[in-house]
Amino acid sequence: MQAVQIIDLSGPDTALALDELPEPGSPPEHPLTPGAGVLVEVHAAGVSFPEVLQTRGEYQLKPPLPFVPGSEIAGVVREAPDGAEVAPGDRVAAFCGLGGFAELAVAPDFLTYPLAAQLDFGQGAGLILNYHTAYFALVLRGRLTAGETVLVHGAAGGVGTAALQVAKGLGARTIAVVSSDAKQRVAEQAGADAVLRADGPWKDEAREISDGGVHLVLDPVGGDRFTDSLRSLREDGRVVVVGFTGGSIPEVKVNRLLLGNTEVIGAGWGAYAMARPQLCRDIDLALRPLIEGGFVQPIVGARFPLDRAGEALREIDERRATGKVVLDVRLG
Numbered sequence: 001m002q003a004v005q006i007i008d009l010s011g012p013d014t015a016l017a018l019d020e021l022p023e024p025g026s027p028p029e030h031p032l033t034p035g036a037g038v039l040v041e042v043h044a045a046g047v048s049f050p051e052v053l054q055t056r057g058e059y060q061l062k063p064p065l066p067f068v069p070g071s072e073i074a075g076v077v078r079e080a081p082d083g084a085e086v087a088p089g090d091r092v093a094a095f096c097g098l099g100g101f102a103e104l105a106v107a108p109d110f111l112t113y114p115l116a117a118q119l120d121f122g123q124g125a126g127l128i129l130n131y132h133t134a135y136f137a138l139v140l141r142g143r144l145t146a147g148e149t150v151l152v153h154g155a156a157g158g159v160g161t162a163a164l165q166v167a168k169g170l171g172a173r174t175i176a177v178v179s180s181d182a183k184q185r186v187a188e189q190a191g192a193d194a195v196l197r198a199d200g201p202w203k204d205e206a207r208e209i210s211d212g213g214v215h216l217v218l219d220p221v222g223g224d225r226f227t228d229s230l231r232s233l234r235e236d237g238r239v240v241v242v243g244f245t246g247g248s249i250p251e252v253k254v255n256r257l258l259l260g261n262t263e264v265i266g267a268g269w270g271a272y273a274m275a276r277p278q279l280c281r282d283i284d285l286a287l288r289p290l291i292e293g294g295f296v297q298p299i300v301g302a303r304f305p306l307d308r309a310g311e312a313l314r315e316i317d318e319r320r321a322t323g324k325v326v327l328d329v330r331l332g
């Protein structure tokens with residue numbers, strides 16, 4: 001099978017190589033489910049920040065070189081273990097962790113879900129990492145309820161667009177913060193009720209349009225805007241920390257939390273969810289009505305063929321990406 005490997009740690013321009021590799025054995029096996037796994041013919045693979053970091057050896061997961069990156073995929077099941085919810089021939093979205101930039105990949109059954117008919121493979125490849133993270137961060141960690149107002153940083157990005165759609169589907173009001181006109185349009189497409197600019201007085205604007213402060217801030221960006229995120233909250237408000245694309249990890253003066261009766265909450269979906277198969281299934285079930293209701297529709301901002309994976313990674317690395325960046329692994 002054709003697959004893209006990370007062969008060294010020299011960055012997105014030079015670390016990737018397209019190779020011919022042996023197909024996974026039968027029965028397929030995933031490290032999270034020893035002795036079992038779902039073998040998927042990959043049609044599309046999602047590209048995300050971790051793959052960029054992996055080309056530089058900067059991600060916490062550091063497999064020995066060479067390895068096939070790619071955490072999530074959409075495609076058609078070729079082989080599934082007894083008792084799995086999916087069967088050969090089913091269209092699925094799956095989270096494989098590694099190995100997705102290839103014509104065949106293996107995922108655990110608890111992270112392989114039927115792909116709704118209204119979503120294409122490109123959208124399916126953008127479904128699990130961003131939308132499970134968004135639901136986990138907003139609802140399970142941030143305790144978002146209908147009628148609340150949520151402010152989303154990096155709102156045109158993968159996690160950002162997912163958070164806007166999930167929040168909207170749950171009956172929340174959404175405020176997006178973005179850095180450009182093009183990203184403003186993407187945030188609007190994702191259903192933002194209001195869009196503010198990261199280089200403008202977004203904190204004051206957010207307080208004004210939310211009648212004195214937002215209930216929740218979802219922050220995949222971090223950096224120097226963090227204190228203003230706290231200031232944009234109303235009493236009982238929460239900031240949910242999801243990532244640090246801005247480059248620096250903010251520090252909190254905790255007296256601010258006391259004064260405002262506010263909270264800072266961490267949301268780390270990956271390792272936490274991998275250790276809890278039932279949680280993963282529950283999030284999938286919670287997202288299904290949002291897909292059927294038309295709220296969850298992953299926005300694919302750029303698509304590249306497998307042999308141009310480096311360009312896909314640069315899209316993210318150079319802050320151009322909107323929505324999900326996807327590799328088309330096989331057509332049809």
Ligand SMILES: NC(=O)c1ccc[n+]([C@@H]2O[C@H](COP(=O)([O-])OP(=O)(O)OC[C@H]3O[C@@H](n4cnc5c(N)ncnc54)[C@H](OP(=O)(O)O)[C@@H]3O)[C@@H](O)[C@H]2O)c1
Nearest residue numbers: 133154157158159178179220242243244245246267268269
């Ligand atoms: N906690 C978890 O469980 C979890 C799960 C998934 C992902 N994540 C993390 O969440 C973060 C966002 O992921 P994503 O897939 O949404 O990324 P993305 O699609 O690239 O979007 C990130 C956004 O961050 C903003 N940003 C601000 N400063 C930036 C900079 N210097 N370089 C790049 N972007 C910058 C950009 O928005 P503007 O240009 O509009 O400011 C960009 O749209 C990543 O750090 C990722 O690792 C965490």
